[in-house]
Amino acid sequence: MLISNLEVLPGQKIVRHLGLVQGSSVRSKHVGRDIMASLKNIFGGELQGYTELLQESREEATRRMQKQAQEIGANAVLNVRYSTSSIAAGAAEIFVYGSAVELEDHV
Amino acid sequence: MRYENRQAPEGINVTPVHPFKQFAQLLFAAALLVIILVVLLQFFGGWIGKRVPFQYEQALMEQVDISLGSESPPPEMVSYLNGLAQQLSAVMPLPKQMSVNVHYSKEDVFNAFATLGGNLLFYRGLLEQMPNENALAMVMAHEIAHILHRDPMVGLGGGVVSMVSLSMITGQAGFAGSILDKTGFVTGTQFTRHMENEADQAALAALARQYGHVNGADALFEVMRQHTGENKTPDWLERFAATHPLSEDRLDAVSRRAAESGWSLEGDLTPLPARFHDWLKQ
């Protein structure tokens, strides 16, 4: 499955557009991480726990979007966009969406 | 080019869990976590608190300078209370390196408490209700027992440490935090009630040694029961979540302990000093 934030793929022909596909994931870290992060916030710097959290969440959301695309018979998702929002204290949602397409001769 | 709208199947963006099952599991796990945490920290903090030398406690209290009933208390009252404290300390017995210092406050509060550095504070509101010296001695011995058991320090070490660390966790739980706080608080009360029971036991023993009988102790709890308006039978929840044992239970415990230790429940009551009620008015 090709996932791209390009809208036109050079040298590849789009046979059909199959509509919008989306994936989302809401996750939180355990309190230990939250407490560490609040301590780290005093000194500044990277909050590794949260970097990891958002990374995992992004992967999960992408997997879900890919699953949707697969289920409707697409072989690529183009023009993909990510958005992140804080849903509740300590929990973040990652949302990804794109255009499911069928590419010619693409495996 | 063709444009279609194909519908993806349901449920891809939803984690398949049963909401109630998940809730029940999480609540159980969170409550267990809180209880274990509070118990561990109470023990750990209490263990450390008990090992802090009493002198440090006294030095600390001298530095913070909390005004314990400092607004010109009647000197006769203060010396009478301190005299009674000396007698009871001698029979407790309180170790030589420990000492108590009784303060008096004119405020109309039905309470007395022991705090760090062997400081006791008695409020006028409580003293007014004392029928005789034996009842007063029971309160006094109870508070001295707290000092003897290092309870203010244990409370500081165990109680404060566990509540602070608990709030770090429950603060993250948003909505569920208040319930978990209560769970932690109720767990903590098991420890404070244990302290109160131990203090009652030690106080009763001191009373028996001082006066030769424990008559008058029951009068104290009777006064307390009337004051708090405990006339109905408390339900199991109130009994379980209270910081202090209920007066009713303490009243029962007096006769039980007296029977166990062979202390007489009968005996001549020592009256309060003749001018006691004048001092209260000063």
Add this chain to the structure above:
Amino acid sequence: MFEIISFVVLLGCGYLFGRRAEKKHINDIIEREKTFNSLPVIASRYPPENQYYQQQLVAGNVVVASDYFKSFTAGLINIFGGAVAPFEPLLDRGRREAVLRMKEEASKLNADLIFNIKLETTRIATGRTGAIEVLAYGTALIPGSKPAPSTAEAPRAM
């Protein structure tokens, strides 16, 4: 005792009513999605060029609230970490509802397609339970004939 009772009542209300409302909403969304299936929404900036379309910005938004039960469970999940499952259907519902409302607007304009859809999710604080707003917007393409070219050169943005 009173606190425990009110807590159980609130949780029960959140669970029963929240679940019922959610089921109803999802079934409603599924039905409406079927009716609007003929109006594709495409996340691409390049509209088809073989036909003339009038363009119009269309949008749909919705604010959905969490219930007591969901928020409570989410708080507990935050202690242990992991997927915050109670909020996922909430967001899914909000997103699909917003897209549907956008589609409703476009279908009133007799549009054939909606291009370059964008979605925004924002957390809105309402009391203790919280709510989210989802906004969906895109360009509706309405089939029509090209208006006769005017003689005067129209000012054009560079």
